[in-house]
Amino acid sequence: xxxxxxxxxxxxxxxxxxxxxxxxxxxxFTTSLPVREHHGKDESYHTxxxxxxxxxxxxxxxxxAIVRICAKHKLPIIPFGTGTSxxxxxxxxxxxxxxxxxGMQQILRVSPEDLDVTVQAGxxxxxxxxHLRDTGLFFPIDPGANASLGGMSATRASGTNAVRYGTxxxxxxxxxxxxxxxxxxxxxxxxxxxxxxxxxTRLFVGSEGTLGIITxxxxxxxxxxxxISSAVCAFSTIKGAVDTVIQTIQVGVPVARIELLDExxxxxVNKYSKLDYAVAPTLFFEFxxxxxxxxxxxxxxxxxxxxxxxxxxxxxxxxxDRSKLWQxxxxxxxxxxALRPGSKGWPTDVCVPxxxxxxxxxxTKQDLAESNMLAPMVGHVGDGNxxxxxxxxxxxxxxxxxxxxxADKMVTRALEMGGTCTGEHGIGYGKMAFLEQxxxxxxxxMGDLKRAFDPDxxxxxxxxxxx
Amino acid sequence: xxxxxxxxxxxxxxxxxxxxxxxxxxxxFTTSLPVREHHGKDESYHTxxxxxxxxxxxxxxxxxAIVRICAKHKLPIIPFGTGTSxxxxxxxxxxxxxxxxxGMQQILRVSPEDLDVTVQAGxxxxxxxxHLRDTGLFFPIDPGANASLGGMSATRASGTNAVRYGTxxxxxxxxxxxxxxxxxxxxxxxxxxxxxxxxxTRLFVGSEGTLGIITxxxxxxxxxxxxISSAVCAFSTIKGAVDTVIQTIQVGVPVARIELLDExxxxxVNKYSKLDYAVAPTLFFEFxxxxxxxxxxxxxxxxxxxxxxxxxxxxxxxxxDRSKLWQxxxxxxxxxxALRPGSKGWPTDVCVPxxxxxxxxxxTKQDLAESNMLAPMVGHVGDGNxxxxxxxxxxxxxxxxxxxxxADKMVTRALEMGGTCTGEHGIGYGKMAFLEQxxxxxxxxMGDLKRAFDPDxxxxxxxxxxx
Numbered sequence: 001x002x003x004x005x006x007x008x009x010x011x012x013x014x015x016x017x018x019x020x021x022x023x024x025x026x027x028x029f030t031t032s033l034p035v036r037e038h039h040g041k042d043e044s045y046h047t048x049x050x051x052x053x054x055x056x057x058x059x060x061x062x063x064x065a066i067v068r069i070c071a072k073h074k075l076p077i078i079p080f081g082t083g084t085s086x087x088x089x090x091x092x093x094x095x096x097x098x099x100x101x102x103g104m105q106q107i108l109r110v111s112p113e114d115l116d117v118t119v120q121a122g123x124x125x126x127x128x129x130x131h132l133r134d135t136g137l138f139f140p141i142d143p144g145a146n147a148s149l150g151g152m153s154a155t156r157a158s159g160t161n162a163v164r165y166g167t168x169x170x171x172x173x174x175x176x177x178x179x180x181x182x183x184x185x186x187x188x189x190x191x192x193x194x195x196x197x198x199x200x201t202r203l204f205v206g207s208e209g210t211l212g213i214i215t216x217x218x219x220x221x222x223x224x225x226x227x228i229s230s231a232v233c234a235f236s237t238i239k240g241a242v243d244t245v246i247q248t249i250q251v252g253v254p255v256a257r258i259e260l261l262d263e264x265x266x267x268x269v270n271k272y273s274k275l276d277y278a279v280a281p282t283l284f285f286e287f288x289x290x291x292x293x294x295x296x297x298x299x300x301x302x303x304x305x306x307x308x309x310x311x312x313x314x315x316x317x318x319x320x321d322r323s324k325l326w327q328x329x330x331x332x333x334x335x336x337x338a339l340r341p342g343s344k345g346w347p348t349d350v351c352v353p354x355x356x357x358x359x360x361x362x363x364t365k366q367d368l369a370e371s372n373m374l375a376p377m378v379g380h381v382g383d384g385n386x387x388x389x390x391x392x393x394x395x396x397x398x399x400x401x402x403x404x405x406x407a408d409k410m411v412t413r414a415l416e417m418g419g420t421c422t423g424e425h426g427i428g429y430g431k432m433a434f435l436e437q438x439x440x441x442x443x444x445x446m447g448d449l450k451r452a453f454d455p456d457x458x459x460x461x462x463x464x465x466x467x
Numbered sequence: 468x469x470x471x472x473x474x475x476x477x478x479x480x481x482x483x484x485x486x487x488x489x490x491x492x493x494x495x496f497t498t499s500l501p502v503r504e505h506h507g508k509d510e511s512y513h514t515x516x517x518x519x520x521x522x523x524x525x526x527x528x529x530x531x532a533i534v535r536i537c538a539k540h541k542l543p544i545i546p547f548g549t550g551t552s553x554x555x556x557x558x559x560x561x562x563x564x565x566x567x568x569x570g571m572q573q574i575l576r577v578s579p580e581d582l583d584v585t586v587q588a589g590x591x592x593x594x595x596x597x598h599l600r601d602t603g604l605f606f607p608i609d610p611g612a613n614a615s616l617g618g619m620s621a622t623r624a625s626g627t628n629a630v631r632y633g634t635x636x637x638x639x640x641x642x643x644x645x646x647x648x649x650x651x652x653x654x655x656x657x658x659x660x661x662x663x664x665x666x667x668t669r670l671f672v673g674s675e676g677t678l679g680i681i682t683x684x685x686x687x688x689x690x691x692x693x694x695i696s697s698a699v700c701a702f703s704t705i706k707g708a709v710d711t712v713i714q715t716i717q718v719g720v721p722v723a724r725i726e727l728l729d730e731x732x733x734x735x736v737n738k739y740s741k742l743d744y745a746v747a748p749t750l751f752f753e754f755x756x757x758x759x760x761x762x763x764x765x766x767x768x769x770x771x772x773x774x775x776x777x778x779x780x781x782x783x784x785x786x787x788d789r790s791k792l793w794q795x796x797x798x799x800x801x802x803x804x805a806l807r808p809g810s811k812g813w814p815t816d817v818c819v820p821x822x823x824x825x826x827x828x829x830x831t832k833q834d835l836a837e838s839n840m841l842a843p844m845v846g847h848v849g850d851g852n853x854x855x856x857x858x859x860x861x862x863x864x865x866x867x868x869x870x871x872x873x874a875d876k877m878v879t880r881a882l883e884m885g886g887t888c889t890g891e892h893g894i895g896y897g898k899m900a901f902l903e904q905x906x907x908x909x910x911x912x913m914g915d916l917k918r919a920f921d922p923d924x925x926x927x928x929x930x931x932x933x934x
Binding site for chain 1: 625713719892
């Protein structure tokens with residue numbers, strides 16, 4: 001970690017810059033140490049790097065004004081939503097100013113008749129769905145954390161529903177973005193499709209604050225299905241569970257969710273969420289559709305599961321039972337960490353073509369069996385995406401080294417199988433070497449892009465690309 | 468048109484460059500006038516601009532070598548697939564070399580178990596589906612023309628199935644691209660989702676050859692549905708037809724196709740394809756799913772249509788009947804032109820949020836009623852996208868001026884309704900002013916991007932962006 005820190009030259013927060021930010025924001029600009037420390041650390045094992053100051057913005061115009069001040073003084077700028085990222089994306093590696101967007105909480109427009117919405121970047125996914133409750137609509141993308149929609153856009157987040165509804169890539173229709181020089185642009189729009197020039201929307205989605213700061217997001221919404229049904233199914237082997245997933249995807253059953261938890265993760269979930277699932281590799285399913293459609297999907301999948309050593313489906317159809325089931329799934333990361341008090345998580349995040357998923361998971365489990373690392377597995381397996389969370393003490397170099405060794409092996413395997421080093425967590429400063437390994441010459445093109453958008457390297461420097 | 472031509476400085480094809488290209492390609496490099504003329508014109512009214520030479524490439528390596536020669540001699544480079552674009556995208560405004568990719572016909576890999584395929588850029592959509600015939604899979608994106616998959620990627624094409632399956636934006640998993648200096652990069656990959664750095668794939672999709680030359684494409688495939696059913700339904704009013712579409716989308720029926728043809732277009736289709744549809748505003752539907760699912764969808768839509776003045780559904784379930792129906796729909800553009808022998812088409816392409824579709828179409832029809840322009844209407848209305856084709860004589864300035872007046876009004880209306888100037892045809896050199904009107908400051912950012920990727924402005928110069 002130290003290596004990364006020292007390669008980033010540290011810009012000084014001068015009295016003049018401080019005065020300008022205070023004049024703009026009053027007490028919404030602070031250099032208080034606890035606030036700075038809070039903004040420098042995410043939910044992972046990565047070493048925290050506090051910024052030199054934190055600016056709380058309430059509008060696009062304020063973000064633009066803050067950026068203009070930072071640009072003038074050559075201060076790094078780090079956008080911050082809820083701090084739930086996992087690859088050090090919000091670490092202030094070179095100091096500078098964190099812009100906290102969590103005060104940008106307005107839902108600017110809901111258009112039920114067009115199934116879309118525009119929100120400020122600080123609105124969280126749960127807040128949006130709470131707001132939509134009486135409209136019959138919902139927004140499906142659900143990373144484990146209650147992240148902000150700006151942050152989810154910036155990291156190209158996904159979650160359990162992506163197998164049916166896509167990721168942020170497919171669900172962001174347009175953005176308002178503040179550029180490195182303070183200019184404000186709007187990308188995309190409300191049309192469902194467009195061939196109007198370069199796809200700037202998708203360039204900013206997943207750019208992790210390194211090309212611009214997302215301040216408003218227009219999103220697709222979906223009608224809450226007429227029927228929703230969830231089920232849990234334990235398997236005698238992890239191969240049986242994964243083969244069930246593969247066949248379900250290959251025959252085209254439009255499952256809304258199909259999630260794998262291995263026996264270690266199920267044990268953690270049982271303890272953390274006070275549940276009593278059989279401690280075995282387990283799939284969590286959800287089916288969306290008409291009453292008849294859901295019944296048909298469930299029958300098809302149950303038949304596939306039975307062929308692969310699946311037990312009886314345990315059904316949850318009442319909303320409160322479904323919520324409990326999925327809350328337990330969403331808490332899997334916290335459940336993993338709770339297995340070892342005081343630990344931090346190093347989550348891996350490979351994603352492979354579905355035909356290679358069983359091989360990838362089984363070989364990864366074999367590596368783990370030969371290690372002493374505690375690492376529950378959980379996966380959005382319908383997408384070919386799964387996570388091991390290495391539960392470790394980041395103060396112990398031997399544990400970090402072992403996690404690095406296992407993670408390197410896992411990513412290399414996934415890349416050899418035609419996969420990616422990150423399905424949904426992003427690059428941050430934790431995965432730049434993997435990104436280069438994965439993309440080759442295209443990694444240099446990403447650097448060129450960064451230089452074109454941000455010639456002074458002020459926007460979240462040290463993340464995603466090398467400049 | 469002349470204005471555009473003269474703003475592009477013309478680079479000379481020197482003897483030296485000509486010799487290098489001939490040495491590389493033998494008789495696959497030509498300066499023959501008929502070949503050059505063929506490569507300078509697309510299927511629209513736009514003034515043709517022949518290149519100075521045409522290079523027929525068979526591989527990524529050859530494209531790279533051609534680009535290196537052109538870069539050395541500062542010659543413009545225009546990629547060419549099948550020449551079926553509609554906004555002058557393949558016009559050699561500043562001369563230079565057209566690279567014809569139609570010889571790149573290899574289907575490099577089909578992975579039925581992962582529902583994906585990698586093809587060379589010259590493979591056409593029909594060729595791909597022919598190749599897939601025995602696999603139970605298909606590729607759904609279908610612009611009217613039998614375009615190349617490289618060209619479809621470059622223009623972010625869509626077509627009738629986009630309402631269910633998305634556009635090229637959603638269906639391209641990865642690309643091989645030759646950059647302006649001849650470097651070759653691979654973008655994206657075979658994982659169904661990825662958060663690995665900037666989304667270069669979607670940056671090249673829709674960039675119309677101005678940022679790089681797409682030579683290979685990895686695409687999603689889909690299982691041919693268990694049941695497919697098509698239907699045609701005539702309406703007493705166009706409002707009734709459009710309101711049927713709006714309600715169908717709003718209640719979330721997963722229609723595979725929902726297409727509007729107005730009475731003028733139906734008349735043209737009847738004449739061109741020797742059919743006898745009632746001359747009235749008409750919807751063409753297709754439903755994909757299980758037997759039960761298709762029946763359920765069809766019943767829901769039939770009930771909605773009946774409420775809005777729809778007649779009986781005329782069903783086509785046999786594959787040959789469905790093919791005939793959709794071939795007639797795909798030939799709509801040619802049918803429109805056949806109404807007036809010797810004419811050319813000026814197709815408009817707005818796309819608006821679905822709630823505004825009825826207003827947009829009715830106001831547009833009203834403008835047309837007050838003009839003497841012949842202009843059939845056809846639309847991928849489930850996406851909010853529709854086309855008027857102004858059928859005109861491009862030698863008559865008064866007709867061009869009237870088409871321009873109507874098109875300006877139509878685009879301005881669509882933008883005021885939150886829509887886009889092009890749902891699927893792209894910008895080319897025909898719509899740059901509209902793109903600027905639509906995107907504002909973001910238009911300048913697109914220019915910055917272009918300069919970063921192509922500092923000498925050699926890649927399809929004069930298209931999409933202003934540099």
